[in-house]
Amino acid sequence: MKKTFVIAMFCMLGACQNGVEKQVQQLVGQMTLEEKIQMLHGHTMFTSGGVERLGVAPLKYADGPFGVREELEPHSWAPLRLTTDSATFFPTGSALAATWSEEMAWLYGKGLAEETRTRGKDMVLGPAVNIQRIPTGGRTYEYLSEDPLLSARLTVGYINGVQENGAAACIKHYALNNQENNRGAVDVRISQRAMREIYLPPFRAAVEEAGVWGVMAAYNKVFGSWCAENTLLLTDILRNEWGFKGLVVSDWGGTHSTVASALAGLDVEMPGDRYFGQALLDSVRSGAVPEEVIDRKVENILRVRMTVPPIEETSDVRPVSTPEHSEMAYEIATRSIVLLKNAEALLPLDLNKYKKIAVIGDNAVKKHAQGGIGAGVKARYEITPLEGLQQKIGDKAQIIYARGYKGFSRWDRQRTGVLGDVVLTGTGGMLSGGERRGMRPDDTLLLQALDAAREADLVLFFAGNNREVETEGADRTSIDLLSMQDELIQEIARVNPAIVTVVVTGAPVDLTTLEAFSPAMLVSWFNGSEGGNALADVLLGNVVPSGKLPFTFPMRLQDSPAYALNNYPNFEQADYSEDIYVGYRWYDAQEIQPMYAFGHGLSYTSFEYVSMQTGKNRYKPSDEVSVIVRLKNTGTMAAEEVVQLYVNRPESEVEFPPKELKAFRRVRVAPGKTARVTLTFPVNALQHWDEALQDWALEPGTIELWVGTSSDDIRLKKSVAVGF
């Protein structure tokens, strides 16, 4: 144990790479075959083996991705019910993504790493970076964005935050795990171009830019072969093209073979040893798997083990979640909240005007750290919106709370018959049409809500989903709001039309009715331990909203690409025939008006996009395009804005979507001041995957740089020539 620790410290101090490689080789050379095999599978639910004789400690994994999961029994999913394993609940993936801030992602990673280490763990199972392909995807709330660049930048920030603070990160789920429905067997068929340009960029950036130490192979199949035994993904692309040096772990229960997985590039089977225990030992002895293949796997694990020293066990119980981490969660949450509309300037709330406020909706009191299937956080605490408002408003106004509707519950889910059939096998089910069953408006709750609304000067209506609706293991069958929320808001509007709606969700929902009856509306996500405080501060104007949508809210589910093309729902095979037209790329190309576009998010202040300037007018392939935007805060409040740079290719012969995000920058501007915002991207980021060449290629020509406050609100344009 001591020996490893010393080597690892040496490594952390930077004098590392060659030294580590040498030590790794030496250690492997000293191991028996049996000892090597011990390292390649799970010994408990979240530990893979070490070799005690040589001082190599077991590797301890912590679920992720939005907080350190509580301790489980060694061989089951049952919690140990300890009193020492509560943690900070960080905003979930789509909330983090709505900050459009690599710095916030870094902070997130730092907080997570510190809690991971305090809990004695080595590797965080996060970030989860699959592209949000379908609006109904069960894990949309865990994932980041529908856009590859936004996902990639946040992925890099998160991983750097984790790995610069002493833990290893593990990106998941590699790759193309874009649905939960039948995730354990569905076979993805996709063009190389769409795979390379849309779905792989966050994984590639994680390896090439952030040097991630772990990659989790997904449950599904790609081109007919399970991800945990997929040579194209695990060897050709991950190792040979990107140069990955860390370990590949299976998703939990996602290994399906011994020889095929071993040869394709899986390093660790988790949990258990069904394929990578005795069966692997036998396969080596019989010659089906060469021992050198085993050596490479052990080396991959040892490299991680030596960079991240094991935490010595002590009797000292330190608090996992600290006030500093609460502060981080708060900072992230405040920047994630998206102001969708603010007609009649209802917001920020003027407490001189609104003396009685009706807070209506189950989501005003609902907590989201846990729920549904899969990883959650036993949060040390979670401030609900109602608590946040009560605390911040104090006696400046009266708050009347009415629940209004019963949120979708675990019981509702059990009645649909899909709870609990998923995790170990990875066989997801889909919520059946029964998900609305039993959702009658509750007369008593309705009457109480109407009484509250009638009495009040203003209504804060809390709509949206909860973690029973959005869950691992099952996609939603629709984007409809459950629990008769649409009916309820219409009733409320009849007695009091001054409604500010807060949509608590991790994924797109149908906003048609809410939009029609809410003069003002925000999205506040599953926003972590400090979610309620952040929201109250935004509603009250202590913080100016600056979040931007990381995905499109469609008008109708049928407008979204996979649904429009009938590629989803599916069961055995998922044909991604929408190709590169994912998210806003599709709506733009098809000229379909979304409800709210990708990148949308308003402010309490106003910004003038004064001018843009580029460093040059012609760029060589090896150049970096740099754009300087002058941005003036023409309002009265200091605020942050996310400046977005898209590329349009008016003359292209290769097919491209009408616009693609190439850079973005969050900036704070004082009222009356003008900021100079620099945005850059390498010309190489304009490359497309050429199917004929089976390689990246740059098409020379004129491109237009479009700068805006949202993908559908472009303020400045400039043409430049590239590739000459």
Ligand code: BGC
């Ligand atoms: C999930 C992973 C998770 C693992 C361990 C799987 O069901 O897909 O994201 O890390 O379980 O809890």
